[in-house]
Amino acid sequence: MRPVRSIFPTRKAASVAVVLAVAASATAVAGATASGKSPERPVPASVTGSAEFRLPYVNDADIRSFVFDAHAAPYSRPVPRVPTGLPTDAYGTVAVYHYSAERDITYTAEGRVDCLVTAPGSATVTAVITEVSAGGPDWVGKRLGFSVQDGGGDKPGKASGDRVGFSWADGVNKKYTQEGDVESPVGPCMAPAAFAPVTSGGYRVQHADLPLWPTG
Template identity: 40%
Template sequence: MVKKVLGAMVPVLASVFVAGGAVQAQAAEGDRSYASVTGTARLDYVTAADDVRLTLDAHAVFDSPSSVPTHAWGTARISHYFSEPDVTVWAEATVDCVTAGGRSATVTAVVDDTAPEIADWRGKRIGVSIYSGSTGERAMVGSSGPMPVAELPKCMAPAPELPLRWGGYQVSRR
């Protein structure tokens, strides 16, 4: 039962992964630009009794005018409490790409460690997209779920579609 429910949760957990981060850009220095996504959020998950959270601390350096970072670093953390069957799973991943523009960002990360129930996520890449929202707009997250690294390129994720219940992210690039 847990494996079946967890399999259905892959897209949600990946979404949480992204939603938790905020994106901040630092001042450009010479021909380089910087981007970051940092923050924590709880996703407005389909099952209201479940608690899905994503924390991001993701950063990147770009050699201008490239849209692909020359170096990315940081951590993504996901946790998902399932009210049925009353279990919490979690995953931690190392960021390998951050791209940002306006209120949108994309983060990819490779999973390093997990709860035993989702150990098959280790070594797989997760792609997360974030729309940080603006006044009167809800922030949203999208996620690919864990995929083999060879099948999900760095910096790729589906469009954000899952709103946040609380928390949020900042997205910027300078």
């Protein structure tokens, strides 16, 4: 089975600028309140879409694709040492498809998103794998890292420049592993740069700055 094709100055001048910015913000809020409209809420960060990609360092007939549906949910995942949760908390799913031409089989894996951080046009996502198809890698319970570059190919007249990266690098790490090396675990929001060009489909990264830590 092949993966489904789809459809991350001066001090004085600075002070004056700050005052003007605060005043403008207050005016906007007051105007919205007076008109009966609530101030617009910022759009949360997200990474969505599905795409196939090629590995620049491998020449094979395999087909590889990722599907992302990741959404930021800051301070929603309390942990013992951080009861408030983290500003990078997130929810959603990640799916991995890899068709092996040599074995003529598709391996699949699915995971729950636990961390998301974005910048304009790029994102890093991690997910804990919950399910792997028969014969697939031993990933259940492990956290995997993904990076996404949104090249803006969804805009009319602009070619896709999307890319992806991933923490296990399809066996490349094993070639450089030396005797005695210990495999390092993947922490939340850890992934390499997006090095693999997308060949079909695409991704959409919605950027949003991380919110401030809660006080009190």
